[in-house]
Amino acid sequence: MSELPGQTRVVVIGGGAVGCSVLYHLTEKGWRDVLLLERNELTSGSTWHAAGNCPNFSSNWELLRLQDYSTRLYRRLAELADYPINYHITGSVRLAHGAERMEEYRLVCGKGRYIGVEFELLGLQELKVLYPFIELHDLRGALWDPHDGDIDPAQLTQALARAARNAGARIVRFCAVRDLRQRPSGEWEVITDRGTVVAEIVVNAAGYYAPRIGAMMGRELPSVVLEHQYLVTAELPALAGRDGKLPLLRDPDDSYYLRQERSALLLGPYEHRGAQARWSAGLPEDFAFQLFADDLERIESYIEAACRRVPILAEAGIQKVINGPIPYTPDGNPLIGPVPGVRNAYECCVFSFGITQAGGAGKLLADWIVEGEPEWELWSCDPRRFTGHVTPAYTLAKAIEVYENEYAIGFPNEERPAGRPARTSPTYPRLAAKGARFGARNGWERPTWFPRPDDDPQPPPTFGRPHWFAAVAEECRAVQERAGLLDLTGLTRFELSGPGAIAWLDRLLCSRLPRVGRVGLAYLCTPRGRILSEATVARLAEDRFWLMSAAAGEWHDRDWLMQHLPGDGSVRLEELTTRYGTLVLVGPAARAILSRLTDTPLDSARFPWLSVRPLVIGTSRIQALRVNYVGELGWELHVPMESMLPVYDALHAAGAAHGLRDFGLYAQDALRLEKCYRSWKQDLSIESSPFEAALERFVDLDKADFIGRAALLQERAAGVARRLVPLLVDAAGADACSGALVYASDAVVGYVSSGGYGHRIQRSIALAYVGSAHAVPGTTLSVAIGAERRPATVAREPLYDPDNLRLQA
DSSP, X not given: OOOOOSEEEEEEEOOSHHHHHHHHHHHHTTOOSEEEEOSSSTTTTTTTTOOOBOOOOOSSHHHHHHHHHHHHHHHHHHHHHTOOOOEEOOXXXXXXXXXXXXXHHHHHHHHHHHHTOOOXXXXXXXXXXHOTTOOOTTOOEEEEETTOOEEOHHHHHHHHHHHHHHTTOEEEOSOOEEEEEEOTTSOEEEEEBTEEEEEEEEEEOOGGGHHHHHHHTTOOOOOEEEEEEEEEEOOOHHHHTOSSOOOEEEETTTTEEEEEETTEEEEEEOOSSOOOEEOTTOOOSOOTTOOXXXXXXXXXXXXXXXXXXXXXXXXXXXXEEEEEEEEEOXXXXXXXXXXXXXXXXXXEEOOXXXXXXXXXXXXXXXXXXXXXXXXXOOGGGOGGGSOTTOOHHHHHHHHHHHHHTTTOOOOTTOOOOTTOOSBOOTTHHHHHHTTOEEEEETTEEEEEEOOOTTSOSSOOOOSSOOTTHHHHHHHXXXXXXXXXXXXXXXXXXXXXXXXTHHHHHHHHBSSOOOOTTBEEEEEEEOTTSOEEEEEEEXXXXXXXXXXXXXXXXXXXXXXXXXXXXXXTSXXXXXXXXXXXXXXXXXXTTHHHHHHTTOOSOOSTTTSOTTBEXXXXXXXXXXXXXXXXXXXXXXXXXXXXXXXXXXXHHHHHHHHGGGTEEEOOHHHHHHHXXXXXXXXXXXXXXXXXXXXXXXXXXXXXXXXXXXXXXHHHHHHHHHOOSEEEEEEEEOOSSXXXXXXXXXXXXXXXXXXXXXXXXETTTTEEEEEEEEEGGGOSTTOEEEEEETTEEEEEEEOOSOSSSTTOTTTXX
């Protein structure tokens, strides 16, 4: 039995595939003084009973890359670790029953091609050749993944563990962590039933026991355990005599996967209804190498559907049923990254697809620990994406929703209802009474669009132009011609003040600080010169600032600010996110409407564009910023939450004569595309620098020092290989989706980060990263939309009101 050391650099808690991958990748980066603790035997949690499927497919860019890394690693891991692994690369066929599913596959094929993962669309006869036992009724086609397959989860885990041990890492089994205590220095006392070890860094890789480890850090970790059943048939004579294995088959529209297991078949459904959660009263003390009771009645209809699709399945009896615990977060993606609000602690846990994601997750978390940031963007898995509204009840509702839609098509602009509303503005009842449709952004319910009398209020999602297209066009027209009002409550908001605030903030930002009474757009960079966050900076006094950023960045930005806060008390940081709401009043009549409610002069001489002024509306004291995200004359009104409804009503009363109307996020998105305003974590991420994102006007390299300056100086000298540009697209009936490929002739030269329709200019628009040689205005390119490549032209930004005359009116 291994001895527990007194001190180590990193402790990884959890000995499944994920934990062993983290340990291995830390040693790959040269950190050898690392330790893994497992309360039982390696693989004893959800790893041992996992089906072991290893797909590359994902409609999410980040998971697609993560899974591709995993499968590439697994193909050489047996040799790296000198450990045998049963890894069957059979390829897979993913069936499509309809046109929308095929459209999803086309988009994923494009994303895969861009990063070097080759998928292929199949016709029905090609499908039949690859899978001769299939019945083709009701099918439109399929997607072929040549590198899909299955791996033995236990062998995978043991191989990763051996490779880590060979590099100097230590693994102590049968050692349960009982508590975690953080010292003032930031080090951790990891208290186990076999003694205490002191570590600089702790990694929670405890699988479905991760909430218990999180609680030791004061963290309510968003995880729910659900049942997932799969069954293995008796051997089938039809398979026994074949050379080679059948491809793994997935039928997402009927919600199951089916693969050959020796001469038998393994079938795993995901129930559309009736998903079962377990352990709502608390985790059991020990559930190692255990399963739940079978419940085949719950999956009977899926078995029948699979038998109709592959009739030989009906010929076999059931050999065994596996019904095991599988953890889910509210969005189904794992937690990979820093623990929110906790120093020197990371999470790599709550994997619903832990076998295929373990390799990439371990690599990216090791990047984060050793280098301070992952190699590529991982926001969809960052633990800080879930903030204070994510309660156990919310997590349960969303996790069940995700499980029951595990194979649902990933449509753009789909707003699923479970767990809502979680956070609402005081105007929410008023907007709902007007018929507003809502979308949740960091839990905040925001209006997305307002149906007209004859509109379907719940139109089905689509890859084409949605049913709300015409209604949103009217909202955009109102903003352009009269005035519009949008409740944008939920913006992340911090107040910074104190004698050290100026110098401190100047070092955090690559941009210049605005003067007193002025507003500026600013960027925070990583040490590698990548875009960490985007913020609106309002300077309220000499040493008092407001920083406002995307709603989703609330805990992400908070942690970065707190991490860099000086310890001498010279800077005070106060979060105001929930204390203020935001009303956006925009359009040519905005000044006339607002002037009826305040005595503050609103003319451009005394309240110019990019300035901030306090004003009073009725009994409410407001901070008014003359900026907006839509490109018209207007103001952002930052209103104390208790005053939101009176101010909203007052604006509508004053605006009735001017044709003021409400508008939603979908209209705002269309309007911002015309101004080429970027969206955080869509157009801007840690994979882009300000120079690549064409934001050099916001970078002040003459400043003596700021985070990322050295890297940006080097990049400016070397030049950039790609650049964000606006494209005007000759689209018909559908606009470019995020991730659509951009071509020059037949060569892929970039991808779309944002796409949509600009109702003011009456053109389809895409913001796209393309190779620098193709970023010249006037260059003719094409964009993949559906099965076609539509002509596109590189344009100059902004596309609408290029001289900002309407903003400055």
